Amino acid sequence: MQFELTEEQTMLLDALVAITGEGAEPERCVDRYIADPALEEQLQDAGFFSLAQHGYSTLEAVLVAIGIGKLPVCVEAATSLLIGPLLPETVRRPIAIVRETSAGETSVAVSGRSGSRAARLATRPIRFLSGAHTLVILADDQVSLVELQPEDVRACTTHYAYPYGVLVPAALERAVVVDVPADELLRRYRLAIAAEITGAADAALQRTLRQVKEREQFGKPIGAFQAVQHRLAMAATSVEACRVLTLRAADGGDAADAAAAAGYAQEMARQLTFDLHQFSGAMGLTLEYPLHLWTYRIRALQAESGGSQEQFAASVDLAWPPSKSRGE
């Protein structure tokens, strides 16, 4: 049990910060999200999206995904870092992923399960689809890929802080099944969700802390009020818990741990985003104040892959496999 970063991990994260900076805020942000193609290219060139190929572990990939999640700019990193290593080497990022669950399951992963596959997959906006080169379709026991062409995707305006797109049904005809274990891909998908929420939540909390220390009302910083302090203390506890659950799940490789980490992250999102906006006052509702850059990523991730209920339920099946615990 060692919680300190190894020297190599410290160097890796230092190298990341050398490229990204400490996450300085944009001078003006009036968009729902900020893309930074130059930064993305630098990260790509430095190998940050393909750590596994350079011999780094899943834990290290998660550390980097958390680090990139903290940035005010929106970069598709977690999926590439965690799911990328399972896919054929020819696959190009950015990678979008969508989970398709069969009807009749107790799963709530995708509602409106009835109807054709096209109706299930090609009606709903998919995170990162606009601008993605690859779409991963994760079904219960099968993984397929679509190599995307510009005409496959209809861009879609959104209130969330990610680029979204809607798949054109014809693109599904080019979906190819790949020989990748679906359960392992799902485990990694959950790690990616948990890592990205951890990073964004950490940054959103730090930004709010700065605000409540600076902003004064009633003759003192609003961060001096115990009502505010206690909720921030609980927020900090959940962010730290989320971080360590995610890192442990990445290190150990246990599928139940990954589901628990993702469930924890998605559940935490509700209280956290409410509180952080609340403590930022009306300023927190503006586009010029950067909080939304993280909270509207968190709010999008909160429902990903079925949301916290789905991950929690899965963690129970994985932690107490039906045959084993009978008669306990």
Add this chain to the structure above:
Amino acid sequence: MDFSWTPEHLALRDSVRTVLAETLPADWDRIAREGPGSAEQTAFSREFCPKLAARGLLVPHWPVEFGGRGASTWEHFIIGEELWAAGEPRGPQYMNVNWIGPTLMRYGSPAQQQEHLPRIAAGTVIWCQGFSEPNAGSDLASLRTRAERVDGGYLINGSKIWTSYAAEAEYCFLLARTSADRKGGIAIFLVPMNSPGIKVQQIPALIGEGDIHEVFFHDVFVAEPQRLGGEGQGWDIITHALANERIGIPRYAFARRALDTAIGLLRDRGELDSIAVKARAGQALAAVEAARMLVYGVVDQRAKRGADRGQGSLARWAVVSAERAVCEFVLDFVPDGLHEGAPPLLLAHHMRAIAAGLASGAAEVQLDLIARMFLELPRERARAV
């Protein structure tokens, strides 16, 4: 960063489990239901702790000169985690080995060390902790129990409340006031509980039998050599002593067993299929594992002698949240767990869990500490110091 256990740590866990398998009686879950302070569990601890001691598992973390073998922080922690998960067969004696002994090693006179440490290390003595008073709860420094100087020692007058294990204890680690100075006027006394003038009354409660008591002190004479440290040193000593205990007991480990039991029961009844039940079970599981990992982080920090910047309080809040999540899961989905006939572990957990946010200090005070130490937020108002 590496979240796996070393082979030595795994072997240690195994050896503790072996002792438990060999020594716990068949009806142990029933004995352990009321918690560490019940007469039955305390009596059991007087047999069990000497066996642990004989196998070098009671005070391995103590220095060799006091009967230990200088084992690591992690070794001590792993033993404590396994034993708490098992229902705490050390009874009240977990307190002795965790902090009373180490405090005596650091601040005690040679005579005090000679009198107390061998008995603690042998596993045959029960202590209680006399801090809280009717008017001094979270604001402990406002305590009023007086220690007045008389020839050869002190006369103690006042009362303590919520004192765990008092009815079974041979000694009390007592805080009393020698002057009006708020923190500087507090001293510590190692008081034999059979001293004339002490009256103990159990408080009927929702938590286990024998846990909490009132202790009345009427002209109790305590000889000068029974004072631990100097007259004005009491506050500093307990601040140090309790810093060692800042994450408290590994409650999440027992919570996990209660959750295991509840899940097993629900599955046998065919009531674990709905997504609503599973989602709540998973939420409780994640809360338990979150608490476990934050506590491990603090243990690792302590093992490396790192400074606590509020992480201990984060971990305690997570532990309180985990206790609550499991407690509420059982109430919602296994409501009969609190009736006669249910597996005793469920009620045992309930009675422990409902005290989690209070025993060893109110959780809201931990949130204050997180705000100040971890988030570096300003104080709301100047507090009395």
